[in-house]
Amino acid sequence: MPNEELIQAQGEALWNANLNMLAAADRNLDGIQTITDTGMLIKGIFFLPGDFLFTHLMMYVPSLAVYFELDAGSLYSGWAGFWSALGWMGVAGTTVAVLSALAIVSIKVGEFMKSLRLLEALSLPVLVLLPFILSIAVDRWMHGALDTALILAVLAEIAFVLFYWGKLRR
Numbered sequence: 821m822p823n824e825e826l827i828q829a830q831g832e833a834l835w836n837a838n839l840n841m842l843a844a845a846d847r848n849l850d851g852i853q854t855i856t857d858t859g860m861l862i863k864g865i866f867f868l869p870g871d872f873l874f875t876h877l878m879m880y881v882p883s884l885a886v887y888f889e890l891d892a893g894s895l896y897s898g899w900a901g902f903w904s905a906l907g908w909m910g911v912a913g914t915t916v917a918v919l920s921a922l923a924i925v926s927i928k929v930g931e932f933m934k935s936l937r938l939l940e941a942l943s944l945p946v947l948v949l950l951p952f953i954l955s956i957a958v959d960r961w962m963h964g965a966l967d968t969a970l971i972l973a974v975l976a977e978i979a980f981v982l983f984y985w986g987k988l989r990r
């Protein structure tokens with residue numbers, strides 16, 4: 821029975837070494853940057869999901885890593901490729917789903933705004949509040965005139981509603 825702590829440490833070391841390798845410009849350490857290094861980067865990016873899965877199983881569920889015989893040789897293996905392909909399909913599927921949802925939402929919002937006629941919708945709250953704001957201003961200007969000003973504001977609201985009512989019926 822292999823030591824679980826050893827497997828955890830090995831998983832972490834493998835994952836970090838893989839990331840360090842991908843981050844380096846000269847990935848095969850031959851002292852020169854060539855097409856081989858670019859190939860290793862592309863391969864490394866493709867294998868990221870599978871290698872992530874295997875190393876993190878080693879790190880967090882070592883008993884399972886032991887059962888599936890995961891070790892340094894599991895990275896970049898056929899199974900790592902299988903899980904990587906599945907992982908990237910999941911990423912692509914999620915991206916398409918999110919983009920489609922965003923497209924649907926933006927169309928719906930667009931239709932809603934069009935039906936409201938944007939400027940009218942934005943000006944409506946301002947027009948509704950305006951008489952009340954003015955009545956408070958009047959009270960500041962002529963002390964004690966708030967009651968009168970509010971009555972005038974309510975009358976303005978009624979006139980406003982009647983005006984819109986007539987406009988809508990046309």
Ligand SMILES: [Ca+2]
Nearest residue numbers: 846848850852
């Ligand atoms: Ca190189």
